[in-house]
Amino acid sequence: MGRPGLNRRQLLAGVGGLTVAGSLGFAALGTGADALASSANTRVRYWNLFSGGDGYNMIAMLDAFRKANPDIDVKDSTLQWGNPYYTKLAMAASGSRAPDLSVMHLGRVAGFAPGRLLDPWDMDLLAKYGIREQDFNPALWKRAVIDGKLYALPLDIHAQLSFYRKDVLKKAGLLGDDGLIVPITSTKEWFDALKAAKKSTKKGLQTVGIHANDQNFSWWFFVAFYTQLGGTYFNSAMTDVVFDEDKATQVLEFLRRHVTDGYAIAGAADAEQFMNGSPFVWEGNWSVPVYSGAKIEYGATPLPPVFGKQATHAESHSFVLPHQSSRGGSSNEGAHRLAAYIVKNALAWAAGGHIPAYTPTLESAAYKKLTPQNEYVSAMDHQATEPKAWFSGSTGTLAARIGPVVASSNLGSAKPAAAAHSMKNVLEKLLAMKNPMDGKTAAQGGAA
Amino acid sequence: MTATSAEATLAPASKPIRSTSAGSADSLRARMGRRLQHGGWFIAPFLVLFALFVIWPILRGIYLSFTDANVSGVGANFVGWDNYREAFHDPLVWDSLGHSAYFTLLVVPCITVIAFLMAMLAHHIERAKWLWRLCFFAPFLLPSTVAGNLWQWLFNPGTGMVNYVLGIDTAWLTEKSTAMLAVVICTLWWTVGFSFLLYLAALQSIPDHLYEAAKLDGANAWHRMVHITLPMLRNITGLVIALQILASLQVFDQAVVIYDFGPGPEESTRTFVQYTLEEGFTSYRVGYASAISIIFFVIIASVALGRMWLLRKREEGVR
Numbered sequence: 218m219g220r221p222g223l224n225r226r227q228l229l230a231g232v233g234g235l236t237v238a239g240s241l242g243f244a245a246l247g248t249g250a251d252a253l254a255s256s257a258n259t260r261v262r263y264w265n266l267f268s269g270g271d272g273y274n275m276i277a278m279l280d281a282f283r284k285a286n287p288d289i290d291v292k293d294s295t296l297q298w299g300n301p302y303y304t305k306l307a308m309a310a311s312g313s314r315a316p317d318l319s320v321m322h323l324g325r326v327a328g329f330a331p332g333r334l335l336d337p338w339d340m341d342l343l344a345k346y347g348i349r350e351q352d353f354n355p356a357l358w359k360r361a362v363i364d365g366k367l368y369a370l371p372l373d374i375h376a377q378l379s380f381y382r383k384d385v386l387k388k389a390g391l392l393g394d395d396g397l398i399v400p401i402t403s404t405k406e407w408f409d410a411l412k413a414a415k416k417s418t419k420k421g422l423q424t425v426g427i428h429a430n431d432q433n434f435s436w437w438f439f440v441a442f443y444t445q446l447g448g449t450y451f452n453s454a455m456t457d458v459v460f461d462e463d464k465a466t467q468v469l470e471f472l473r474r475h476v477t478d479g480y481a482i483a484g485a486a487d488a489e490q491f492m493n494g495s496p497f498v499w500e501g502n503w504s505v506p507v508y509s510g511a512k513i514e515y516g517a518t519p520l521p522p523v524f525g526k527q528a529t530h531a532e533s534h535s536f537v538l539p540h541q542s543s544r545g546g547s548s549n550e551g552a553h554r555l556a557a558y559i560v561k562n563a564l565a566w567a568a569g570g571h572i573p574a575y576t577p578t579l580e581s582a583a584y585k586k587l588t589p590q591n592e593y594v595s596a597m598d599h600q601a602t603e604p605k606a607w608f609s610g611s612t613g614t615l616a617a618r619i620g621p622v623v624a625s626s627n628l629g630s631a632k633p634a635a636a637a638h639s640m641k642n643v644l645e646k647l648l649a650m651k652n653p654m655d656g657k658t659a660a661q662g663g664a665a
Numbered sequence: 666m667t668a669t670s671a672e673a674t675l676a677p678a679s680k681p682i683r684s685t686s687a688g689s690a691d692s693l694r695a696r697m698g699r700r701l702q703h704g705g706w707f708i709a710p711f712l713v714l715f716a717l718f719v720i721w722p723i724l725r726g727i728y729l730s731f732t733d734a735n736v737s738g739v740g741a742n743f744v745g746w747d748n749y750r751e752a753f754h755d756p757l758v759w760d761s762l763g764h765s766a767y768f769t770l771l772v773v774p775c776i777t778v779i780a781f782l783m784a785m786l787a788h789h790i791e792r793a794k795w796l797w798r799l800c801f802f803a804p805f806l807l808p809s810t811v812a813g814n815l816w817q818w819l820f821n822p823g824t825g826m827v828n829y830v831l832g833i834d835t836a837w838l839t840e841k842s843t844a845m846l847a848v849v850i851c852t853l854w855w856t857v858g859f860s861f862l863l864y865l866a867a868l869q870s871i872p873d874h875l876y877e878a879a880k881l882d883g884a885n886a887w888h889r890m891v892h893i894t895l896p897m898l899r900n901i902t903g904l905v906i907a908l909q910i911l912a913s914l915q916v917f918d919q920a921v922v923i924y925d926f927g928p929g930p931e932e933s934t935r936t937f938v939q940y941t942l943e944e945g946f947t948s949y950r951v952g953y954a955s956a957i958s959i960i961f962f963v964i965i966a967s968v969a970l971g972r973m974w975l976l977r978k979r980e981e982g983v984r
Contacts, residue, residue: 621931
């Protein structure tokens with residue numbers, strides 16, 4: 218085999234040239250080339266954090282939008298959920314490379330420096346595409362407004378639910394004539410139900426999965442039951458902690474009892490045990506496609522109102538406009554159009570378990586037919602949420618600091634009363650802390 | 666690394682410079698010029714990348730540690746030594762440092778002894794040598810996420826294999842007393858292969874004639890081990906311990922995977938690197954996170970320098 222007629226210098230020059238040409242090519246791809254390729258006039262860059270079943274549903278909705286709006290080219294990017302996502306979004310928004318549209322948990326909006334890292338929605342444009350305030354759940358809309366401006370357009374809520382196996386509960390005599398679980402309204406009724414269900418459960422399986430050692434779930438369940446007791450965290454001026462340690466202790470003792478009485482095994486694989494025959498699991502509604510796919514007989518209600526009042530933890534996916542120094546023009550309008558379209562056409566999304574924020578969808582006959590969605594749709598009306606502050610929201614600073622305290626009480630390494638006291642300390646520390654994004658404490662405008 | 670490679674290039678040429686006349690110095694300069702002309706171009710890409718991705722971030726990190734910068738980089742103010750003062754009084758800094766140190770104390774002796782024993786076994790075994798080597802080394806090839814998830818399942822209280830095989834009912838991952846131990850066990854299984862390989866190579870390089878001579882002199886297996894094998898492995902043991910200390914102090918990924926980014930029961934497995942990440946990317950306090958990572962850098966560098974100093978002292982003592 219002959220050697221190619223190149224000397225070293227020519228080879229190096231060739232490789233260098235290719236590299237430069239290649240990187241220019243990629244740069245071009247990132248800007249206009251793909252918009253040209255799709256013959257669309259407008260390009261909307263859209264970031265989201267949906268993987269798994271949610272990811273499939275979102276892509277299907279985007280494809281429907283593309284079909285209905287061929288003049289808009291949607292360039293969607295899915296990034297990893299949680300802090301990596303929010304870090305990238307913050308950096309992109311501060312570096313003038315923000316996407317035109319992105320998804321954010323509603324609870325994180327207050328901490329995301331509205332006005333600096335987020336741009337407010339243009340209400341006229343939204344109205345042009347059919348978005349009206351009266352078509353949304355008022356609690357959600359209120360949380361999305363900061364300093365009188367709408368910073369987030371709610372898509373859904375995702376609530377914590379009590380999933381139950383109908384086959385096991387039937388044996389235990391816990392199913393009503395309608396084929397649904399009998400109502401439970403007190404801690405006594407709940408533990409009686411667990412006792413009865415345990416007798417009908419296969420050996421080696423726990424009775425209820427409560428994610429006792431998971432800091433996020435532990436915190437979410439705490440928020441739900443603490444709200445059922447009417448507990449609050451801060452005064453309205455965000456200057457004082459009004460956390461009620463007695464109520465908190467009551468909730469922590471309730472959660473802990475699941476472990477001490479042997480109904481929950483700390484560290485067990487909760488979802489897998491449920492699919493294997495464990496009668497109860499407390500999980501987010503995003504598990505609906507998983508359990509439906511597993512072809513098991515199950516139902517799902519909001520977390521039981523064991524302290525008398527209905528309340529279940531809920532977070533919300535919402536659309537936001539990451540800050541762009543020159544926001545406007547067709548891409549901005551396209552972003553409004555896309556968000557409005559998805560919010561209004563979210564039936565596929567609801568099939569994935571989420572409860573739509575857009576009330577016409579919520580009240581549609583098609584949605585009412587979905588099971589078990591129709592069993593827990595009431596969660597929209599009694600959402601228990603974290604306090605509205607810069608440190609709140611999904612996987613935010615509050616969750617990272619306070620979740621482990623709840624988990625340590627669940628696992629028995631801290632007594633409930635001591636854990637309640639630690640929780641108050643965490644809240645006091647965070648209230649005094651300045652939001653690193655704008656240097657203001659919660660009282661100085663971190664929350665509204 | 667750059668310093669050493671530059672020294673290596675220049676050292677032979679630079680030695681005669683003081684003792685020679687001006688004329689030969691000129692030719693030396695010409696020679697050096699030629700060398701730089703050729704060699705310089707070859708190391709230039711490395712130098713550029715090194716400066717861009719190592720030197721510049723370090724300098725930038727030092728600068729940021731004196732500011733209250735957030736993750737967006739907008740609106741940072743110079744705050745002097747405030748971050749360092751805060752770090753000194755931050756209980757989580759001390760706790761997480763303690764956890765990293767505790768982990769290191771558990772891992773380093775275990776890994777050294779186990780790697781040595783495994784290497785002895787693999788070295789002396791006659792049948793299916795390759796299989797032993799493969800078994801011992803294979804886990805090292807796994808990514809940390811796989812190793813972490815695997816052990817999360819193995820330690821599962823209801824369905825996990827560890828409790829099943831041992832016939833016990835320990836809540837490995839949810840009890841403070843066993844939480845770090847679980848991370849240590851995962852780490853041993855996952856990383857011992859590397860030290861094993863170092864030991865195996867060292868064992869194979871001990872000349873057979875030493876053992877033969879010892880046998881002729883009537884030394885039994887124990888004597889041969891104590892008087893030949895262990896002394897001949899002294900350098901490699903030093904290396905294994907040093908590398909393990911530096912790696913263990915920086916423990917992060919397996920603990921984070923096993924505890925799903927949480928800090929473990931009673932926050933007992935939050936390591937220093939994890940805390941830095943939390944401050945920087947959960948709380949968005951880039952300035953503060955930079956300050957504590959600089960502190961950590963100083964600690965690790967001190968350990969490494971301390972070890973070098975000890976080693977040099979010992980070598981001088983031997984001489």
